[in-house]
Amino acid sequence: xxxxxxxxxxxxxxxxxxxxxxxxxxxxxxxxxxxxxxxxxxxxxxxxxxxxxxxxxxxxxxxxxxxxxxxxxxxxxxxxxxxxxxxxxxxxxxxxxxxxxxxxxxxxxxxxxxx
Amino acid sequence: xxxxxxxxxxxxxxxxxxxxxxxxxxxxxxxxxxxxxxxxxxxxxxxxxxxxxxxxxxxxxxxxxxxxxxxxxxxxxxxxxxxxxxxxxxxxxxxxxxxxxxxxxxxxxxxxxx
Numbered sequence: 765x766x767x768x769x770x771x772x773x774x775x776x777x778x779x780x781x782x783x784x785x786x787x788x789x790x791x792x793x794x795x796x797x798x799x800x801x802x803x804x805x806x807x808x809x810x811x812x813x814x815x816x817x818x819x820x821x822x823x824x825x826x827x828x829x830x831x832x833x834x835x836x837x838x839x840x841x842x843x844x845x846x847x848x849x850x851x852x853x854x855x856x857x858x859x860x861x862x863x864x865x866x867x868x869x870x871x872x873x874x875x876x877x878x879x
Numbered sequence: 880x881x882x883x884x885x886x887x888x889x890x891x892x893x894x895x896x897x898x899x900x901x902x903x904x905x906x907x908x909x910x911x912x913x914x915x916x917x918x919x920x921x922x923x924x925x926x927x928x929x930x931x932x933x934x935x936x937x938x939x940x941x942x943x944x945x946x947x948x949x950x951x952x953x954x955x956x957x958x959x960x961x962x963x964x965x966x967x968x969x970x971x972x973x974x975x976x977x978x979x980x981x982x983x984x985x986x987x988x989x990x991x992x993x
Binding site for chain 2: 806807808809810811814855866867868869870871872
């Protein structure tokens with residue numbers, strides 16, 4: 765079974781600064797996908813970024829980037845130039861390849877951006 | 880596109896009552912997922928469907944929970960009888976197989992069982 769661990773329950777960052785959220789996972793699979801989802805106070809789950817395990821290049825989406833370390837099974841999210849709207853819970857998630865695979869989520873981390 | 884639609888947004892009921900949560904996936908998507916979110920257990924997958932067929936219901940907590948997808952545009956999650964420990968936010972998500980494509984989440988239904 766796959767597991768996803770987010771060991772930090774909460775973090776705080778000053779507006780305009782950079783913050784990194786940690787995530788580790790455990791799997792014996794070689795073909796899989798990793799995701800970061802954002803859940804603001806509105807409760808809406810929003811996909812932030814996705815990484816395919818077969819790609820060596822780290823995914824980037826505007827101010828969001830990941831540090832994917834496959835051997836270490838680590839998948840951290842870096843948010844640059846933090847904005848007040850980044851305040852939310854962030855969930856790391858894992859999915860094996862294949863047509864009928866499913867997402868396994870970590871417990872989440874609450875990020876607060878201070879003005 | 881209206882996104883994934885869930886109803887009701889909030890439901891308060893008494894223990895023992897039947898609760899039905901509804902979901903309309905995004906048109907054209909062929910996979911649908913039901914999740915439950917609580918403080919204690921986080922976000923859990925309850926069941927998911929591919930082309931209206933249940934693929935994996937191993938996350939359904941017990942026989943009091945049932946889910947149906949009679950057609951590509953509608954799904955229900957039913958709890959009968961409801962218990963206070965069922966209080967949670969229930970999310971529906973839809974996507975396009977293979978599932979590693981993005982799943983689009985609905986706004987959730989906050990269920991409170993008194």
